[in-house]
Amino acid sequence: MFGDFTAVNAITFNVSKGEIFGFLGANGAGKTTAMKMLIGILKPTSGDATVAGFDVAKQRESIKKNIGYMSQKFALYNDLTITENITFFGGIYGLSRAEIKNKTKVLLDDLQLQNVANTLVGELPLGWKQKLAFSVATLHEPKIVFLDEPTGGVDPITRRQFWEMIYKSANQGTTVFVTTHYMDEAEYCDRISIMVNGKIEALDAPKKLKEQFGSDTINEVFLKLARG
Amino acid sequence: MKRIGFIIQKEFKQIFRNKGMLPIIFIMPLVQLIILSNAATFEIKNIKFSYIDHDHSVTSRALMDKFEASNYFNIVADFPSKAQADAAMQNGDVDVILEIPPFFERNLQKEKQSELGIAINAIDGAAAGVENVYINQIVQRFNRDIKVKLLQPSDLKLQPVKIESIPLFWYNETLNYKTFMVPGILVLLVTMISLFLSGMNVVREKEIGTLEQINVTPIRKREFIIGKLFPFWILGMTILSIGLIIAKLIFSIPIVGSLWLMYGFTSIYILVVLGIGLFISNFTNTQQQAMFISWFFMVIFILMSGLFTPIESMPKWAQAITEFNPIKYFVEVMRMVMLKGSGFSDISMQFTKTLAYALAINGLAVWSYRKIS
Amino acid sequence: MNPFFGFIKKEIYHILRDKRSLIILLGMPVVQILLFGFAITNEINNVDIAILDHSKDVATREITNKISSSKYFSINRLITNEANIKTVFKKGKVKAVIVFEKDFSRNLIRDRKATVQIITDATDPNTANTISNYISSILQNYQKEQNKATPPTYQIVSKTRMVYNPELKSAYMFVPGVMTVILMLISAMMTSISITREKELGTMEVLLVSPLKPIQVITGKVVPYIFLSVFNAIVIVVLGIFVFKMPVQGSLFWLGLESVLFIITSLALGILISTLSATQQTAMMLSLMGLMLPTILLSGFIFPISSMPVILQVISNIIPAKWFIIIVKGILLKGVNMAFIWKETLVLMAMALFFIGLSVKKYKTRLE
Numbered sequence: 014m015f016g017d018f019t020a021v022n023a024i025t026f027n028v029s030k031g032e033i034f035g036f037l038g039a040n041g042a043g044k045t046t047a048m049k050m051l052i053g054i055l056k057p058t059s060g061d062a063t064v065a066g067f068d069v070a071k072q073r074e075s076i077k078k079n080i081g082y083m084s085q086k087f088a089l090y091n092d093l094t095i096t097e098n099i100t101f102f103g104g105i106y107g108l109s110r111a112e113i114k115n116k117t118k119v120l121l122d123d124l125q126l127q128n129v130a131n132t133l134v135g136e137l138p139l140g141w142k143q144k145l146a147f148s149v150a151t152l153h154e155p156k157i158v159f160l161d162e163p164t165g166g167v168d169p170i171t172r173r174q175f176w177e178m179i180y181k182s183a184n185q186g187t188t189v190f191v192t193t194h195y196m197d198e199a200e201y202c203d204r205i206s207i208m209v210n211g212k213i214e215a216l217d218a219p220k221k222l223k224e225q226f227g228s229d230t231i232n233e234v235f236l237k238l239a240r241g
Numbered sequence: 242m243k244r245i246g247f248i249i250q251k252e253f254k255q256i257f258r259n260k261g262m263l264p265i266i267f268i269m270p271l272v273q274l275i276i277l278s279n280a281a282t283f284e285i286k287n288i289k290f291s292y293i294d295h296d297h298s299v300t301s302r303a304l305m306d307k308f309e310a311s312n313y314f315n316i317v318a319d320f321p322s323k324a325q326a327d328a329a330m331q332n333g334d335v336d337v338i339l340e341i342p343p344f345f346e347r348n349l350q351k352e353k354q355s356e357l358g359i360a361i362n363a364i365d366g367a368a369a370g371v372e373n374v375y376i377n378q379i380v381q382r383f384n385r386d387i388k389v390k391l392l393q394p395s396d397l398k399l400q401p402v403k404i405e406s407i408p409l410f411w412y413n414e415t416l417n418y419k420t421f422m423v424p425g426i427l428v429l430l431v432t433m434i435s436l437f438l439s440g441m442n443v444v445r446e447k448e449i450g451t452l453e454q455i456n457v458t459p460i461r462k463r464e465f466i467i468g469k470l471f472p473f474w475i476l477g478m479t480i481l482s483i484g485l486i487i488a489k490l491i492f493s494i495p496i497v498g499s500l501w502l503m504y505g506f507t508s509i510y511i512l513v514v515l516g517i518g519l520f521i522s523n524f525t526n527t528q529q530q531a532m533f534i535s536w537f538f539m540v541i542f543i544l545m546s547g548l549f550t551p552i553e554s555m556p557k558w559a560q561a562i563t564e565f566n567p568i569k570y571f572v573e574v575m576r577m578v579m580l581k582g583s584g585f586s587d588i589s590m591q592f593t594k595t596l597a598y599a600l601a602i603n604g605l606a607v608w609s610y611r612k613i614s
Numbered sequence: 615m616n617p618f619f620g621f622i623k624k625e626i627y628h629i630l631r632d633k634r635s636l637i638i639l640l641g642m643p644v645v646q647i648l649l650f651g652f653a654i655t656n657e658i659n660n661v662d663i664a665i666l667d668h669s670k671d672v673a674t675r676e677i678t679n680k681i682s683s684s685k686y687f688s689i690n691r692l693i694t695n696e697a698n699i700k701t702v703f704k705k706g707k708v709k710a711v712i713v714f715e716k717d718f719s720r721n722l723i724r725d726r727k728a729t730v731q732i733i734t735d736a737t738d739p740n741t742a743n744t745i746s747n748y749i750s751s752i753l754q755n756y757q758k759e760q761n762k763a764t765p766p767t768y769q770i771v772s773k774t775r776m777v778y779n780p781e782l783k784s785a786y787m788f789v790p791g792v793m794t795v796i797l798m799l800i801s802a803m804m805t806s807i808s809i810t811r812e813k814e815l816g817t818m819e820v821l822l823v824s825p826l827k828p829i830q831v832i833t834g835k836v837v838p839y840i841f842l843s844v845f846n847a848i849v850i851v852v853l854g855i856f857v858f859k860m861p862v863q864g865s866l867f868w869l870g871l872e873s874v875l876f877i878i879t880s881l882a883l884g885i886l887i888s889t890l891s892a893t894q895q896t897a898m899m900l901s902l903m904g905l906m907l908p909t910i911l912l913s914g915f916i917f918p919i920s921s922m923p924v925i926l927q928v929i930s931n932i933i934p935a936k937w938f939i940i941i942v943k944g945i946l947l948k949g950v951n952m953a954f955i956w957k958e959t960l961v962l963m964a965m966a967l968f969f970i971g972l973s974v975k976k977y978k979t980r981l982e
Contacts, residue, residue: 086450088449090251105458280926281911281917284739330777356771356773359774360777361775363780366779391768404729404756406750408750527632529894551658554741581735581737
């Protein structure tokens with residue numbers, strides 16, 4: 014609760030290992046707030062949660078070792094090069110210099126950014142920054158990765174490519190928790206929840222929800238929910 | 242622990258890559274030091290002097306010669322009338338008008354007494370006071386010469402007694418104002434750079450979102466803070482060093498005391514300033530706010546630090562407030578050690594207080610740094 | 615609604631909503647005036663003195679009494695030999711040592727002359743000089759008393775008149791100074807930061823693409839700060855008049871006009887700084903180090919310009935604050951009218967036009 018405003022109102026849900034869980038809702042529905050509580054940078058007014066087996070209230074630091082996070086702002090340092098950003102975040106996560114060197118090479122190859130490894134991140138196009146931000150969030154091979162509106166502002170093709178990265182990650186056993194207001198991305202998830210005004214109004218696999226609400230697209234489902 | 246190293250590496254890279262800021266951080270302060278140490282002086286020189294001579298006698302001209310010869314005064318004009326002189330002062334062309342009355346010489350010789358009229362532009366009250374002292378010194382000396390010439394030997398026994406005061410100025414014989422100001426301005430610059438850069442730094446990460454990113458990582462608060470502040474600590478010490486070199490080479494400021502002591506004290510002092518910067522940044526959301534609040538406190542601290550005006554001249558309540566002013570201790574220590582060669586025992590009080598301050602403010606800063614909102 | 619006024623309204627909201635910055639913008643001038651008025655002064659008070667008395671006779675005791683009963687001094691200790699002087703100075707509390715020679719009274723009566731050494735710790739040369747002068751005058755007074763019986767011969771008596779400020783009040787110096795510095799700082803610094811912030815956040819491009827003309831964007835950004843600065847100027851003058859009894863010899867109307875001219879000059883400077891800065895941090899540091907320090911130190915606010923080395927006196931001419939301070943002091947304290955300050959006014963106008971022209975040119979090249 015922020016003063017009189019209840020951003021997230023008594024939500025309850027479970028996410029399983031290796032699942033791609035989509036946290037949908039309109040802007041202002043409370044998705045980012047919920048996510049920030051889970052990753053331990055926002056204190057809930059009440060309630061409890063466990064992430065990767067650790068209690069959110071009491072074992073926050075243990076949680077942080079096991080999760081990755083990509084914020085809406087693609088928080089990378091614009092005045093550092095790609096390599097330097099990777100080195101920095103890798104180091105923060107406790108990777109050894111050797112590991113960092115290794116992972117940098119792999120990352121650059123995967124994203125085909127070898128030629129621009131020493132360019133300042135500020136000069137890169139948005140799509141590249143986005144993919145880089147995701148890779149940096151998963152550098153330390155966390156069990157769960159939280160993505161907050163990761164596809165904001167990029168073109169559809171880049172969005173598609175980005176989801177391919179997410180799939181790859183999930184296939185390797187990483188649980189992916191994604192918030193988005195693009196309803197069509199819901200199709201890519203294993204299960205989704207739809208938040209309206211701070212409450213979860215629907216929680217299930219996309220196909221099942223479409224059947225339940227008799228809609229062809231999740232967008233329709235959402236509109237039906239939002240209108241009440 | 243290794244993680245601190247990564248933060249430090251990143252910070253240095255960012256500092257040096259910021260082409261716009263580098264000259265501001267390194268070159269500007271030192272240019273300021275050079276320029277401002279030359280500017281900051283309460284000495285009164287080149288006083289715009291003018292006179293109105295109604296007497297036109299040998300004596301009056303002799304008196305004017307004395308003023309001409311003085312280094313303090315620039316004779317701007319010799320006015321024929323009071324009205325013109327007053328207009329000139331109104332216009333800002335002169336600051337002193339000496340009016341010699343008619344029959345000045347005759348009255349002095351016959352009646353043994355004569356008057357002089359002096360008008361001083363007193364908008365700057367302190368300067369006016371000093372100018373008055375200088376004028377009277379010249380007039381008294383002139384008077385004494387006349388007495389010596391005109392007095393009869395028989396008068397000698399009845400001569401008034403004279404108490405001769407011999408002023409001696411220790412540590413700064415020539416009353417070189419620079420000797421006083423340079424250590425002070427050095428303090429000022431080290432403080433400004435350390436405070437602003439550290440304060441704005443954390444807030445900038447807040448603004449661009451990377452702070453949030455870092456808060457989600459397992460890095461501990463103190464590792465992050467140490468990593469962030471260390472580069473600026475180095476920066477502060479570097480500026481001190483360059484400043485000391487400039488002080489010695491360009492201003493020939495004596496460095497009488499122990500360099501180790503100076504560096505040692507500075508290293509703790511910078512921690513205090515960085516701590517304050519960090520503390521402020523914990524409570525602000527934009528760089529502008531951080532900078533403003535820092536600026537606000539800094540101006541107050543600097544004005545009340547004894548840098549420009551002595552603390553002993555302040556009213557008791559103001560002096561009490563300065564107890565909490567870390568800059569005051571730094572200024573005292575710098576001047577005492579650099580110019581007088583004071584030793585550790587002489588500055589132990591300042592040292593202890595600054596150390597306590599450093600621990601307290603940094604403790605507060607770390608405690609109030611929230612990885613969680 | 616007219617987009618231009620809408621823009622100005624938005625800027626005003628920005629300022630009003632940032633409570634922390636606003637408090638400082640409004641509170642800073644007040645705090646500075648109060649500090650300067652009550653705490654910052656070169657006057658000495660209860661300075662710690664030590665006495666080294668080799669005679670300990672009637673005369674020296676009387677002089678010592680005079681010194682200790684003066685409000686300027688307080689006798690901290692009596693020391694017994696020369697070596698103690700160094701120790702006592704190093705400790706830092708004692709600022710001066712008065713040394714009476716041996717057989718002081720006897721010398722005074724027999725030889726009509728005796729000496730007193732006034733040894734001051736001149737690390738602070740200003741205070742040392744003041745202390746020296748004050749002690750000298752106490753000695754002179756004692757001397758005059760001793761000579762009451764003997765008639766003064768061939769005496770030149772000076773009658774001094776302190777013009778514009780008979781009581782030598784320091785408020786007369788610093789109120790114009792603080793006013794100038796605050797106006798300059800707020801106008802230049804705030805403007806430069808405000809414009810640079812839009813650049814940094816990327817919203818500048820949005821503004822430039824909007825139907826607002828670039829000149830409207832710049833003006834719109836700058837207008838709220840004009841109001842803020844004028845408000846601050848009024849507060850400062852009011853405080854000066856009512857708290858420190860500063861006189862208003864001249865016309866407040868002209869003062870207002872000249873202030874607006876100065877504010878415009880400072881704003882133009884702020885705009886110029888913003889064209890040179892890519893980030894807010896740069897704008898801030900440039901304003902602070904490149905503007906504030908030189909303004910405070912070279913404008914004649916605290917330190918007299920005529921006492922500076924010639925090259926600095928020349929440089930001080932390019933600092934707008936210097937000219938404005940002359941104007942303010944002239945109007946408030948001397949009661950001059952335009953006839954006496956037209957030169958300074960012209961200089962300010964020229965500077966304003968110059969800065970504006972330069973900024974416009976820089977903006978044009980950026981947009982191309």
